[in-house]
Amino acid sequence: MGKKTISMVGVPMDLGQSRRGVDMGPAAIRYAGVVERLENLGYEINDLGNIEIENVGKDAKREIRNVNAIVEVNRKLAHTVEKIMEEGSFPLVLGGDHSIAIGTIAGVSKFFHQLGVIWYDAHGDLNTPETSPSGNIHGMPLATSLGLGERDLVNIGGYAPKLKYENIVIIGARSLDEGEKDLIKKKGIKVYTMHEVDRMGMSAIIEETIAYLKNKTDGIHLSFDLDALDPIYAPGVGTPVSGGVTFRETHLALEMLAETNLITSAEFVEVNPILDERNKTGSLTVELIGSLFGERIL
Numbered sequence: 001m002g003k004k005t006i007s008m009v010g011v012p013m014d015l016g017q018s019r020r021g022v023d024m025g026p027a028a029i030r031y032a033g034v035v036e037r038l039e040n041l042g043y044e045i046n047d048l049g050n051i052e053i054e055n056v057g058k059d060a061k062r063e064i065r066n067v068n069a070i071v072e073v074n075r076k077l078a079h080t081v082e083k084i085m086e087e088g089s090f091p092l093v094l095g096g097d098h099s100i101a102i103g104t105i106a107g108v109s110k111f112f113h114q115l116g117v118i119w120y121d122a123h124g125d126l127n128t129p130e131t132s133p134s135g136n137i138h139g140m141p142l143a144t145s146l147g148l149g150e151r152d153l154v155n156i157g158g159y160a161p162k163l164k165y166e167n168i169v170i171i172g173a174r175s176l177d178e179g180e181k182d183l184i185k186k187k188g189i190k191v192y193t194m195h196e197v198d199r200m201g202m203s204a205i206i207e208e209t210i211a212y213l214k215n216k217t218d219g220i221h222l223s224f225d226l227d228a229l230d231p232i233y234a235p236g237v238g239t240p241v242s243g244g245v246t247f248r249e250t251h252l253a254l255e256m257l258a259e260t261n262l263i264t265s266a267e268f269v270e271v272n273p274i275l276d277e278r279n280k281t282g283s284l285t286v287e288l289i290g291s292l293f294g295e296r297i298l
């Protein structure tokens with residue numbers, strides 16, 4: 001990572017999905033010692049605290065659940081991330097459910113007109129309100145950032161789209177809905193499913209990912225969903241899918257990304273301490289953040 005100052009912001013939001021507890025993700029990650037971990041690596045950490053979440057009753061009847069509150073939260077987050085970028089600091093966002101990626105990406109894409117995104121996830125998060133099987137917005141943030149879906153969400157920050165199809169790479173996918181598969185094929189989105197992880201190995205995948213993004217992007221955001229990992233390693237997530245990426249493969253991926261110095265922002269999402277085992281997933285997140293910021297075994 002080029003910059004020596006990291007600005008961390010928590011987004012204690014659970015409105016993008018249906019299971020309680022993911023709003024406590026930022027607390028669990030802080031409790032597991034993220035600040036100390038990064039300070040030990042020589043960074044100056046600016047913990048900006050949490051974004052305030054409106055106290056709204058859940059409206060389960062709408063086909064896009066809690067959309068108005070999620071728009072509000074993401075507007076605030078986009079604004080905060082934009083300020084961090086203006087100050088020349090590295091934005092590190094702690095979730096919260098994955099719908100917060102809409103705000104993070106809205107904030108950083110003001111500074112990078114060819115923003116690249118690495119989406120490390122068991123899911124594609126490429127649903128629109130029309131294709132979503134659940135109505136949960138945490139299954140839609142990548143589509144939203146590409147300009148698809150509910151207008152108010154798509155237009156956060158006053159412009160759309162934030163991303164181009166050819167500037168995104170999904171790694172770890174193993175649960176894709178029909179509409180997501182259609183979109184991936186139609187637009188030629190680069191996806192490394194678990195089949196490719198097994199077949200090629202993580203090392204080759206990260207090398208290819210960097211080669212694919214390096215020359216056409218001016219910044220790369222890492223959107224890291226803890227459910228990309230196998231639930232053996234990360235049990236504290238709301239939508240676990242078996243057959244996931246291993247602990248070592250994931251560290252390797254992040255160590256290799258650290259070496260490139262190309263990552264310009266990051267978020268770690270979907271940590272749910274209520275579903276976790278003694279903060280295993282929160283602690284894992286802190287370890288993984290360490291690797292992203294240059295920690296090595298030796």
Ligand SMILES: NC(=[NH2+])NCCC[C@H](N)C(=O)O
Nearest residue numbers: 098123127134136138139239
């Ligand atoms: N960020 C996540 N964990 N997303 C899970 C999405 C699950 C499913 N594809 C849906 O749209 O509801």
Ligand SMILES: [Mn+2]
Nearest residue numbers: 122123225227
């Ligand atoms: Mn996921």
Ligand SMILES: [Mn+2]
Nearest residue numbers: 098121125225
């Ligand atoms: Mn996700």
